Amino acid sequence: MTDFGLSVANDYGSVIISSDYKIMVFSERGTFKITSKYTDVEGNGSVMFNKPIRTQEPPQIFVRLVSGVHNDLSIYTGLFGGPGNWTGFLVVSAVRGNPNLQNYTLEYVSCMYSNLKSTSDYGLELFDYQGNTIYTSSDNVVKFSKFSKNWKLTQGDWVDYYDSGLTIDADDFVSISSIDRGVNWFTGHAQYAGLTLLSDGVRMLRINNNVVRGDWYYQGTNNTCLAIPVCKFPASRYLNT
Known part of the structure; x- marks a missing residue:
């Protein structure tokens, strides 16, 4: 902290x-x-926010699986809009070994960096050195429950798997926007990447990386770390206003 x-x-x-x-x-x-x-194609779902998020930084999207007819679910995520006007998100899914059409229900929570003036007549407002709002007592601060800090790599011919080892509870929300289809963490060694949230009926957090064969950065991740947050958002505290 400064002086x-x-x-x-x-x-x-x-x-x-x-x-x-x-x-x-x-x-x-x-x-x-x-x-x-169709049973042999990807599924998809999308959300348009009730109010656009006006931050320069992209929002964080957390999801919790509510129900589904399949025992597996892998996804990748994209955001609608751009800096200063984030309007929603898209989820593209894939499953295996089930003849039924995909039909999942998920709960989502969108989070952003605080940038709005207080809505109360009293309380606390905090500003950065440029005078921009970075916190008010009207804000509902995100409480992170756990992070995936260590990944166990299983290498395959075409797909590498990174298991988080985390136990995902029924009320846990996983940040799906922490990793997108073209994540740079694999330093050029990925065709595309996604997350597995359900495998054989068990909630989990695993990265799937469809690898690119050929030349790639020799240093790999170069001792960098990728942490995906998992949170709980009890409805009694985190309410739409």
């Missing part, structure tokens, strides 16, 4: 509010469906 400003820590010593860093806050929640027209 002046505000820093708020929790009981474990982790900084949760700071005048040095932008703060992730709740934006909205809802449900959506992933469906397919």
Whole structure:
């Protein structure tokens, strides 16, 4: 922290509010469906936000599987809009070994970096050095439950798998926007990548990387780390306004 400003820590010593860093806050929640027209093609689902997110930084999208007729679900995610006007997101899915059409129901939560003025007549507002709002006491701060920090790599001929080892509970929301189809973490060694959220009926968090054969960066991930957050968003606290 700088010589002046505000820093708020929790009981474990982790900084949760700071005048040095932008703060992730709740934006909205809802449900959506992933469906397919044929059994041998990908499924898809999409959401348009109730209100566009006006931050330069992209929002974070968390999802929780509610129900589905399949025991497996792998997806990749894209965002609609662009910096200053994020309007929604798209999910493309794939399943295997089931003759039924895809039909999943998922709950989503969208989060953004705080940038709005307080809606209350009293409370706290925090600004950065440029005078931009980075926190108000009207905000509903995101509480991260756990992160995938260690990945177990299983290499295949065409697909590599990175298992998080995390136990995903029924009320856990996984950040699906943390990794997109063309994630750079694989440093040129990916054709496209996605996430597995359900395998053989078990909730999980696993990265699937369709590899590209041929030349690629020899240093691999070069000791960098990829962490995907998992959160709980109890409806009693995180409500649409």
